[in-house]
Amino acid sequence: MKTRLALAVLVAVIISQFGIAHSQPPTGQVVLVSQNEELAAYDANGVLHWEDDAFVNKHEWVNGPPCFIPNDAAHHFLEADDNEENGNDGNVHPWWGVFNSNGIWTGTKVWDTDLAHPQGTLEDPAGCAFDANGNFFGVDVGENHAPIIGDGQLIEFFAPDFTTFCRLATNLSQPGMVAFDDDGALLVPQAGASEITKFSGFPTSAADCPGGTAAPTRSVWMTGITQGIGTPIGLARDPITPHDWAVASVLVPPAVFRVGKDGIVKGFYAAAGTQTGTPFGLDFDSEGNLYYADLGIRPFPLNGAEDPSDPIGAADGQGSLKEVPHGGGPIPITIQSEMNFPDGVAVVDASWVNLSATETECDWNMYGNTGARSFGVTPGCSRINQFNASTLVPKWFVNTSSPVTASPALVGGKVYVGDNGGTFYKVDAASGHVDETFPVTDQSSTDYGTIVSSAAVADVEGQRLVVFGGGATLYVLDDNLNEVASSCFDPRDVPNPCGGSSGKTIEIESSPVVVNLAGGGARILVGMDFNEDPGTGRAGLISLKLKNTPGGWQLTPEWKFDPETLQTYTTDPLHAGGTGSGCGNVWSSPTVDVKNNLVFFGVGNCDAIPNPPEPGDGEALIAIHLNDGSLAWRYAPRAADNGLDLDFGATPNLLPGGRIGIGGKDGYYYALDRLTGTFTPGWAARTQVAASSDLGGIIGSTAVGESQGRRAVFTTNAIPFSTRDPQTSFEENLQNPRLMVSLHAIDAETGENLWDAPMPLPSYSAATYANGVVFMSDTFGSTIQAYNADNGLPLWAFPVTGAPSSGVTIGEDSIYLGSGTNAGVPGLDKVGGIWSYKLLM
Numbered sequence: 001m002k003t004r005l006a007l008a009v010l011v012a013v014i015i016s017q018f019g020i021a022h023s024q025p026p027t028g029q030v031v032l033v034s035q036n037e038e039l040a041a042y043d044a045n046g047v048l049h050w051e052d053d054a055f056v057n058k059h060e061w062v063n064g065p066p067c068f069i070p071n072d073a074a075h076h077f078l079e080a081d082d083n084e085e086n087g088n089d090g091n092v093h094p095w096w097g098v099f100n101s102n103g104i105w106t107g108t109k110v111w112d113t114d115l116a117h118p119q120g121t122l123e124d125p126a127g128c129a130f131d132a133n134g135n136f137f138g139v140d141v142g143e144n145h146a147p148i149i150g151d152g153q154l155i156e157f158f159a160p161d162f163t164t165f166c167r168l169a170t171n172l173s174q175p176g177m178v179a180f181d182d183d184g185a186l187l188v189p190q191a192g193a194s195e196i197t198k199f200s201g202f203p204t205s206a207a208d209c210p211g212g213t214a215a216p217t218r219s220v221w222m223t224g225i226t227q228g229i230g231t232p233i234g235l236a237r238d239p240i241t242p243h244d245w246a247v248a249s250v251l252v253p254p255a256v257f258r259v260g261k262d263g264i265v266k267g268f269y270a271a272a273g274t275q276t277g278t279p280f281g282l283d284f285d286s287e288g289n290l291y292y293a294d295l296g297i298r299p300f301p302l303n304g305a306e307d308p309s310d311p312i313g314a315a316d317g318q319g320s321l322k323e324v325p326h327g328g329g330p331i332p333i334t335i336q337s338e339m340n341f342p343d344g345v346a347v348v349d350a351s352w353v354n355l356s357a358t359e360t361e362c363d364w365n366m367y368g369n370t371g372a373r374s375f376g377v378t379p380g381c382s383r384i385n386q387f388n389a390s391t392l393v394p395k396w397f398v399n400t401s402s403p404v405t406a407s408p409a410l411v412g413g414k415v416y417v418g419d420n421g422g423t424f425y426k427v428d429a430a431s432g433h434v435d436e437t438f439p440v441t442d443q444s445s446t447d448y449g450t451i452v453s454s455a456a457v458a459d460v461e462g463q464r465l466v467v468f469g470g471g472a473t474l475y476v477l478d479d480n481l482n483e484v485a486s487s488c489f490d491p492r493d494v495p496n497p498c499g500g501s502s503g504k505t506i507e508i509e510s511s512p513v514v515v516n517l518a519g520g521g522a523r524i525l526v527g528m529d530f531n532e533d534p535g536t537g538r539a540g541l542i543s544l545k546l547k548n549t550p551g552g553w554q555l556t557p558e559w560k561f562d563p564e565t566l567q568t569y570t571t572d573p574l575h576a577g578g579t580g581s582g583c584g585n586v587w588s589s590p591t592v593d594v595k596n597n598l599v600f601f602g603v604g605n606c607d608a609i610p611n612p613p614e615p616g617d618g619e620a621l622i623a624i625h626l627n628d629g630s631l632a633w634r635y636a637p638r639a640a641d642n643g644l645d646l647d648f649g650a651t652p653n654l655l656p657g658g659r660i661g662i663g664g665k666d667g668y669y670y671a672l673d674r675l676t677g678t679f680t681p682g683w684a685a686r687t688q689v690a691a692s693s694d695l696g697g698i699i700g701s702t703a704v705g706e707s708q709g710r711r712a713v714f715t716t717n718a719i720p721f722s723t724r725d726p727q728t729s730f731e732e733n734l735q736n737p738r739l740m741v742s743l744h745a746i747d748a749e750t751g752e753n754l755w756d757a758p759m760p761l762p763s764y765s766a767a768t769y770a771n772g773v774v775f776m777s778d779t780f781g782s783t784i785q786a787y788n789a790d791n792g793l794p795l796w797a798f799p800v801t802g803a804p805s806s807g808v809t810i811g812e813d814s815i816y817l818g819s820g821t822n823a824g825v826p827g828l829d830k831v832g833g834i835w836s837y838k839l840l841m
Contacts, residue, residue: 025285030350031335033293033321034063034079034281035342039103041353042321042335065177065281065344066099067128067136068352074461074520075101075352078110078136078162079344080125094122096138098518101353102459106516109595110136110162111155119165120212123151126343127177129186131202134159137168137186139175154178154188158205160519166209168199168216176233176248177281177344181261187221189232191250194224196232196263222263224249229257229265234281234345240288240326248279248292256282256292256324269324275331277320281345288326291335293342295319321345364410364809367454367511368701368766371592372654375703376769377810384810384839385771389786389795391840395814396432397801398425403449403832404818406468406511407766407807411457415809416466417834420449420822424468426481427834429811436481442471442498444490446507447531449822454589454807458514460522461548467524469508473498474526476546476555485555487544489528491537491575505533509587510601511651514546515594515626521547523558523626525599527586532606538562538569538577539584541601541622543629559629563603563622564614568629581608584616589651589701591660593674597626600660600674602648609641617641619648621662621670623677633677637670637686644724645694651701651766655748656711659683663698663715667691667732667739669746687751689744690717691732694724696762700776701807704748705769707755707789711748714774714789716763717741743767743776743787757792760785764821766807777804777817784808784817784835802831814838 025031031042039062064080078096098108111122127139135158142152152172157165173192180186185200198221203214224232230252238244243261246269253272256279260266269290270276277294284290296319319339322332362381369375377384384392402421409416410429418424422440427433440450453469464479476485490497490506498506510527517523524546529539540562547554560573564584569576583606591600603620610617618640623632638646645665652662659680661671667690673680690697696718703714720740722729733740743757765777773795774787782803786796802820809816820832 025289025291025347026287028350029285029347030353031283031285031291031321032066032346032348032353033339033342034065034344035293035319035339037062037340039066039079062097063341063343064126064128065283065346067130067346068348069518070130070134072520076106076518076520078128080128080138094125096125096128100459100516101462103353106518108516108518110138110157111165127175127188129178129180131180131186132184133204135202136162137178139172139178139188141174141176142172150192152190154186154199156202162518164206165212166203166206167213168202169218170213172197174233177235179235179237187235189235189247191231191233194230194232195220196222196224196235196247222247222259227257227259227263227265228253234279234292236283236290238288239284239286246282246284246290248282250278250280250295251297254278256290270322270332277322280343283345283347285347290324291345291347292322292324293319293345294322295341295343296339362812363412363457364408364811365458366409366456366513367407367589367807368591368651371513371515371594373589373591373651373701374653374705374769375701375766375807376705377771381812382770382810383813384773384815386773386788386790386795388839388841389773392786392796392798392815392837393840394798395836395838397836398427398432398434398834400425400820400833401830403802403820403822403829404834405449405452405805405821406454406818408809408816408818408834409455409457410809410811410816412464415816415834415836416455416457417818418451418453418455418468418470419818419832420451420820420829422450422470424451424455424470424475424477424481425834426479429814429816429836432836438475438477438481438483440470440473440475442473442488443500444472444498444506445502445504446471447505448507448509452509453526454511456512456514458516458522460514460516460546461520463548465546467512467514469510469512469526469528471498472506472508472528474508474512474524474544474555476553484553485546487555487557487574489542489574493575504536505531506536507531511589513590513592515592521545524555525590525592527588527590527601529585529587529604530582531585532582532608534582534608535579536582537575538564538580539582539586541586541590541599541624541629542573561622561624561629561631562616563620564610564616566616566631566634568624568631570629581610582606583608583610587647587649591652591654592626593654593660594626596674598623598632598674599626600652600662602650602652602662602664604647604649605642605645607643607645619646619664621648621652621660621672621677623660623674635670635672635677637664637666637668644692644722646692646697650698653702653704653713655704655713657682657749661702661713661748663689663702665693665697665699667693667697667717669698669702669713669715669751671751682749683751685751687746687753688739689715689746689753689756691720691722691729691739692725693719693722693729695719695722699764701766703767703769703774705774705789706772707745710754712745712754712789713748714767714769715744715746716760716765716767716776717744718762718764718779720762742778743774743792745774745789745792755792757787757794759794764805768808768810770810775808775810775815777806777808779803779805779821784815784837798837800835801833802828
């Protein structure tokens with residue numbers, strides 16, 4: 001049970017709720033209500049539960065009203081998070097989050113108290129508003145329980161990115177929902193002080209805030225006790241009578257008052273009574289109908305027994321959403337009952353939000369599903385499980401006449417993937433119909449095919465875009481597969497870069513990740529490499545800014561991190577750093593921890609020895625800062641220039657306990673602290689699941705799911721013998737034969753080996769996970785397979801055309817993958833396709 005509010009003055013209020021009629025806002029408007037740690041939407045078609053999606057599945061503890069950024073065509077909004085539990089480390093980090101119109105967290109936080117340089121204490125963010133200049137004003141309720149009721153704050157964050165701020169007041173008592181009046185002054189209800197305070201004369205920038213604090217003009221707009229409003233907590237302007245305000249008093253008395261411009265009470269929207277409940281946040285629609293959240297405060301425990309630790313507070317399932325129709329009525333109408341802690345209410349135009357956002361949570365947007373790269377289906381988004389996986393049957397097949405080694409993205413009922421020959425496909429997921437194709441124009445020399453990069457499909461500024469690497473070019477396409485922007489990564493100063501084969505290997509094998517930015521646009525992160533081709537340039541991880549401008553989409557490189565020099569190039573980043581030795585290759589795909597401002601990726605081995613030596617030479621797992629590309633830490637498990645070719649080419653996973661995990665061709669899975677890059681208590685440093693091999697070890701990316709009731713990591717293994725050090729790999733296999741099998745599960749909390757599946761042949765594909773089932777492509781057995789995640793026993797297998805290396809993408813009742821692997825064998829470059837299988841039951 002979570003108590004939202006406890007005031008200095010508490011009264012006994014018995015709440016009973018009566019559903020009288022179902023009322024709706026005008027067509028074209030929706031009522032958004034934060035309740036049950038999510039945001040719910042109500043429109044003219046009924047109730048639509050609309051949850052945001054942060055930290056892979058569900059971002060918990062959102063509260064307060066959503067505040068939409070003014071003049072933002074993409075309709076991003078900010079919402080408070082008073083006790084965020086991210087599912088990874090269980091820590092509490094209150095903040096305001098920036099969300100897109102799908103209700104999906106963009107990864108941007110305002111007032112991030114968990115960064116290395118905290119901005120200060122933030123207890124309980126709640127009310128919010130924007131001024132005419134686009135600056136954001138947020139209220140921190142404070143410690144939120146008696147006797148500490150005077151430590152609330154009012155903070156101004158400056159547009160456009162809200163990273164600079166100014167404390168305007170630090171001694172507020174239970175401040176609630178806020179709003180601007182006609183004169184540009186901010187009205188702040190203080191339930192603990194029984195008044196509504198008026199603030200005006202705000203700073204225009206952080207430079208006006210010595211020490212981060214400034215004192216604007218402050219006055220009392222309404223003294224609650226003298227007006228009979230003992231606990232003002234919410235307010236909203238009446239659009240029909242624009243000089244009147246609705247003021248919610250949550251407890252003393254529990255009522256919604258009509259207050260004039262002068263702060264004098266004129267009457268009631270909803271008088272105190274059992275039907276009124278305990279009003280909190282509120283808002284009007286355009287026709288003057290008032291909607292408010294009945295928090296559901298109870299005067300005693302519902303079981304009738306006194307609880308000295310919590311004698312009064314809000315109760316699970318006792319809140320409701322109520323309406324007072326324009327013109328009033330003796331009894332408020334209960335629109336929705338049995339709500340959990342409803343507080344913030346906002347009525348907005350329906351075009352501002354995507355009410356189908358619950359469907360987007362089940363999209364598989366990129367390689368590994370999300371930027372956390374779990375390679376697991378979002379809980380509740382697939383019916384495939386241990387009991388029905390054996391009923392999967394072919395659904396459709398698209399013959400591409402070229403290997404498809406990239407993994408498909410599944411978004412909005414469409415499958416997006418490219419083939420090695422350079423054709424990118426958009427396929428209808430239900431029928432297999434090829435809706436669109438795009439031929440890559442890049443002619444750069446590659447070693448494994450023109451398109452091996454798995455696409456990221458993202459909504460940026462309200463438009464669906466498809467991002468992938470083709471040859472040495474990063475392409476951005478619209479949803480009809482028309483090119484809207486591209487960037488050639490060829491670092492050489494030559495005519496027609498990326499326009500013709502040069503004999504130099506320049507390629508993007510890495511799969512991009514897209515991070516939306518609060519002020520619009522997005523950041524794209526992707527690796528690139530030369531596969532040890534010397535004298536070409538600097539490989540590394542590249543960040544590009546994508547922005548929709550009046551002239552069209554603009555894709556601008558902002559920095560490149562060079563794993564060999566450990567430098568971040570910001571001036572002409574694609575060409576900076578000299579010709580290099582062909583090392584520092586990044587074919588690993590970046591994993592993003594937005595909360596900690598970090599990006600993680602693996603770096604490959606190189607046989608060339610740089611002269612002079614460079615500090616980042618050799619295989620490593622690297623963490624850099626998301627905002628500027630600067631180095632956070634580097635972990636290298638062995639000496640550089642070892643000649644063993646034991647790359648980190650797999651994609652890292654965000655793990656529970658604040659760890660980052662990655663598998664390497666040395667056969668080990670490593671788990672390190674995300675912030676420091678050091679081993680953490682409880683994990684046995686590293687876990688070996690395969691023999692060390694330049695041809696094998698862990699090449700395919702690993703999945704995070706559950707096994708035997710524990711969080712688990714699932715690994716696939718490739719060829720278990722090394723051509724560089726055959727004696728060592730032979731001895732490892734002889735001493736521990738389980739290293740030769742190709743699918744394993746390890747405990748994600750401790751590193752303990754849970755099981756080894758004896759059936760599959762070597763695989764170069766990523767493992768993926770859904771509801772107790774592990775999927776993998778058996779590369780050498782030319783089959784797609786499913787295994788029981790609890791014990792590694794086979795559940796299902798089906799042959800495909802061409803040896804598969806593509807990871808399996810998981811949908812509601814179907815799976816999708818590519819087939820074919822170009823291994824330099826004549827004819828194999830003409831074999832491949834896109835497959836889908838569907839449940840029979």
